Each structure stands twice: as C-alpha cells, then as structure tokens.
Amino acid sequence: MTPALANFAKPLPLSAAADRAGLEFSGLLRQHQAMVFSIALRFLRDRSAAEDLAQEVFLQLHHTLDSLASAEHVTFWLRRVTSHRCLDAVRRKRPETVPLEDSPEPAAPARERDGMLEARLWQAIGSLPAAPRMIVVLHYQEELTAEEIAQTLTMPAATVRSHLRRSLLLLREKLTRMTESKLKQESTGGSQ
Amino acid sequence: MNPELPQQELRRNEMTAPEIADISLDALLRRTLQREDAPAGFAERVLAEATRRQAGASSASASARRRTFAMPGLRFAAAAAVLVAASVGVRYHAEQQERAQGEAARNKVMLALRITSNKLHQVQMHVSQMSTDDSTN
Amino acid sequence: MFHKLPLKIATAVLAATSIALPAGAQDIKFPVSLENLAAKAKETVDVTLDGPMLKWASKFMDKDKEDDAEAKRIIQNLKGIYVRSYEFEKEGEYSLSVVEEIRSQLQGPVWQHMVGVRSKKEGDNADVYVKMENGQVNGLVVIAADPHELTIVNLVGLIDPDQISGLSGEFGIPKMTGKPHAQKGK
Numbered sequence A: 001m002t003p004a005l006a007n008f009a010k011p012l013p014l015s016a017a018a019d020r021a022g023l024e025f026s027g028l029l030r031q032h033q034a035m036v037f038s039i040a041l042r043f044l045r046d047r048s049a050a051e052d053l054a055q056e057v058f059l060q061l062h063h064t065l066d067s068l069a070s071a072e073h074v075t076f077w078l079r080r081v082t083s084h085r086c087l088d089a090v091r092r093k094r095p096e097t098v099p100l101e102d103s104p105e106p107a108a109p110a111r112e113r114d115g116m117l118e119a120r121l122w123q124a125i126g127s128l129p130a131a132p133r134m135i136v137v138l139h140y141q142e143e144l145t146a147e148e149i150a151q152t153l154t155m156p157a158a159t160v161r162s163h164l165r166r167s168l169l170l171l172r173e174k175l176t177r178m179t180e181s182k183l184k185q186e187s188t189g190g191s192q
Numbered sequence B: 001m002n003p004e005l006p007q008q009e010l011r012r013n014e015m016t017a018p019e020i021a022d023i024s025l026d027a028l029l030r031r032t033l034q035r036e037d038a039p040a041g042f043a044e045r046v047l048a049e050a051t052r053r054q055a056g057a058s059s060a061s062a063s064a065r066r067r068t069f070a071m072p073g074l075r076f077a078a079a080a081a082v083l084v085a086a087s088v089g090v091r092y093h094a095e096q097q098e099r100a101q102g103e104a105a106r107n108k109v110m111l112a113l114r115i116t117s118n119k120l121h122q123v124q125m126h127v128s129q130m131s132t133d134d135s136t137n
Numbered sequence C: 001m002f003h004k005l006p007l008k009i010a011t012a013v014l015a016a017t018s019i020a021l022p023a024g025a026q027d028i029k030f031p032v033s034l035e036n037l038a039a040k041a042k043e044t045v046d047v048t049l050d051g052p053m054l055k056w057a058s059k060f061m062d063k064d065k066e067d068d069a070e071a072k073r074i075i076q077n078l079k080g081i082y083v084r085s086y087e088f089e090k091e092g093e094y095s096l097s098v099v100e101e102i103r104s105q106l107q108g109p110v111w112q113h114m115v116g117v118r119s120k121k122e123g124d125n126a127d128v129y130v131k132m133e134n135g136q137v138n139g140l141v142v143i144a145a146d147p148h149e150l151t152i153v154n155l156v157g158l159i160d161p162d163q164i165s166g167l168s169g170e171f172g173i174p175k176m177t178g179k180p181h182a183q184k185g186k
Helices: A003-008 A017-021 A025-044 A047-067 A071-092 A116-126 A130-140 A146-153 A157-191 B017-022 B025-032 B042-070 B074-087 B089-136 C002-020 C032-039 C051-058 C066-075 C096-106 C161-167
Strands: C043-050 C078-087 C111-119 C124-133 C136-146 C149-157
Touching (some): A025 A047, A025 A071, A025 B042, A047 A071, A071 A130, A071 A146, A116 A130, A116 B025, A130 A146, A130 A157, A130 B025, A146 A157, A157 B025, A157 B089, A157 C078, B089 C043, B089 C111, B089 C124, B089 C149, C032 C043, C032 C078, C032 C096, C032 C149, C051 C066, C051 C078, C066 C078, C096 C136, C096 C149
Antiparallel strands (some): C078 C149, C111 C124, C124 C136
16 A cells, blocks of 8 residues: 555554553643644634634543553544544534635734734634645644644645645745735825 | 744844745744643543533443343343354454455545545635736736 | 355455456546656555445445545546556656646547646646536546646546535535636746
8 A cells, every 4th residue: 555545544553551551531631731722722713612622622532542552642643633623613614714814813812922923924824724724733833744744634645745835835925915015004004 | 842033033023024035934833833721720621521421421321221131031132142242253354354445445535535625726726826916916 | 154245246346346447437548657657756646446446435434424425425426536646755757748648638529628727936737627528527637747746636427516616625625716727827
C-alpha cells in the first residue's frame, strides 16, 4: 500500500496493558485540556462553542479510555476527535466562508496583549476554508508535521502540504491587503 | 515553541505593508496560535458531567439486568445463547476478513473522493483569486 | 458455513475483476509513462475502483456518518473511480508530455473543458473536463499539475451537476463556485 493509503487506514497503535493502568482520566483531562480547548477555540473562534466541544471530546474520552493503549495514543486520539468534531461543527453550519471584508471580528480576541497585526492575522486565519484552517492550527499550534496531520485528519500528506503552502500564500496576501487598506483609511481619515 | 522574534516584529503596530512582507509569517503564526489555558473550572465541570452520565448509565443497566435475570428460564436461555455464540466463533473470523476487505475498499473510495474534492477546491481557489485580481486591477 | 460460500465467490470475482480489468469502464487511458512515475515519486496514490467494487465498498459505508452518507450518494451512479497522484521531492521530475497525452484524449465532442487554470507564479496547472452525453454529465476528469505534484482523477458514470459543485463542498472543503472557462495566465 502507498504511504498515503497506509495513513488513511492505519490501525491505532497497541501497547502493553501495563500502560493502560497509567491512563487515569482526571490526570489526562488536566494534562490535555489546554490542547483540546485551544484547537477548538482557534478553529471555531467562539469561546463558548469551543468549551462545549472540548467538554464533549473529554466525555467521549471517558467512555473510550479502556480501548486506548498508551499516553501517545491518547494524545493522538484527542487531536483526531477534536479536529473531526470541529470540522463537523462547521459543516453543519454551512455556508462557512464569507469574503474577508465581511467576516466578523473574532468572538474571542486572540489575547489581550495581541497587537493589531496579530488580530488581523487571527481574522485572516478565520477566513480560510475549514480543512486548510484546521491544518494551519495543527501545524502552528500543535507543531505537527504534514505526515502527523495527515494521520490525524485522515488525508494524504501531499494534500496537507499543498493546503499549507496555499494557506500561507493566501494569509500573506490577505494580511498585506488588510494592512494597506487600513493605512489608506487612516491616511484618508487623517487628511480630513 | 516560541523562537526569538526579529526586532522589527516588536514594533509591529507601526509597520507598513512592505515591512510585513519581510517579517517571518511563520513566527507570527506560531505566536498567534499558541495554546491557551482552558477556562477556569473546566476540568471540574467535565468530571462532574462524566460522573453524572456514568451514574445514570450504570443505574439503568443494573435495573435492566435485575429485571432480566429475575425471570425464570432466562438463565437457561442465556446459557444457550453463549453456546450458540461459541459455535459461530469460526464463522465470525471469516466474516471479519470479508469486513476488512470491504473496509479497505471503502477507505479507497473515501481517499479518491477526498483527492477529487481537494483538487476541485484548489481550482476554485485559483479562480476566485483571479477574480479578485481582476477586480483590483 | 455453506451460506457464506456465495459471498466468498463474489469477493473473489470482484477481486479478480479489479485486477484483470484495471481500465474497465475508464474514460481515459492512463499512459504507461504516467504509471512509470510511481518509481520516481516520493508518494503515490493509486486508486482503481470499478462499478462492482464501488457497490461492494458502499455496503461498508455508515449511513449515520456524514462523510460516508455523502460518499454513498456520490458513488451510487458511478461506474468507476480512477485516481493517480504522484508527489515528487524535486521539481521537474515529470514531463508535461504525460499531461498532454491525457489532454489529447479529451478532445472529442463529448468532452467539455469546464475550467482551466494556468498560474505562472506558482507553476500550477489545472483542468476540469466533463463528459456530456444526452444532456447529462457522464464523467469527470481533473488534471492537476504543479511542480511537485501530478494528480489525475477520472470519475466515470452519471454525475448530478450539483454533485460537481457539491463534491468540492464535501469532506470539510467549501463548495466550488468558480466561473467556467476561466483560463488565464497569471
């Protein structure tokens, strides 16, 4: 089977039952809550929706924990389930993309200390289509490689790389355009 | 996780468009997309909900079990069911193999449709980019 | 045990069919030079599924899962899905003559060139062709060629026109709303 197909149907790793004893739910919850919540928040851009989604992911983990064999497996499982639930949530709310100019300000501002440039980048990321947006989040927040993202999202690594390449081009272009139009507005406002 | 940023990024609020082109988009993305803590009390809320759901599920299944095994004769039926289950064990193995082949075919279909979908989407992105360029020129 | 036999025979026949007739209902013939690219490629995807195989696969799709249900709907009238995708480490590892060889098979009156994209900046080329027969879309070919990747997709069979735009809207990707014949250098 080719690597891409192998990724597509890769069985989840199994390890010794001894590992299982170390998988205690409340510990895992505390360890991974920031990861799960942040993936959902960066993708959905809605703090309350992200919290709801993260809660459902952990409740599913609670139900499934017995079938997970190692700590690595739990991390992989959490990223995978969170990503798929995020994509499903957006799919149910179609149409999901709006022209950048019309896109609303993020419901959850990136962080208070963020500058204007980061806020614009945050807005530009939000305007990306669902799959490329999730790939950008997984790559930059979780620092996953294209191959790891491919496994997480069940898509070929080549597709991940191509989405990432295009998304970066688009983000740079949008960021430049947004800044130019902001500067133009400021100079017009300033001259009046 | 968060590499040192070039000095010019520190004054990002004053930057002009050409300057933006020079900064590392990579570093900016890493900083913008850092993990954020879950809201206060999140873990406690999840634990409480998990306990509540588990309690609900186990009391429902325990009462179902009590009702079932209280009925005379059902214990024998259950034992017979176990025997039948054992007798179909070999058949189960063959079915599993067939299922695995079917799942592999399904996975191939999904992969093919994802690739098709992705390529059509890329064409769409190009076309919309061209339309944007046309309208700005 | 006996009642399992027909299923086993069916499985064997399906498997044999897919091996013996790789280009069964295929609209286009993949040239040998295309298939040979697997040896040079860093990553290869090779999907060859004919009608019976598609029907068999659809039995294993879960109607409660959104992606599965959509896939089942898309493939129900298809006679085949053929995909070749090659990703290369370096640029220039394949010749554009391979692409031309495929394009030349799509010159007939039944084929309509729906969209063509030529991007000089990124070196990307993409074409979407549909096969029109009796006022119905009876096939789809996508050719996507960029410096590091070459992908050819051929869906054979009746495709609802909504599905062509809808297909780009499935699997977490927004719908396709591009203008036809948007061929242009960038």
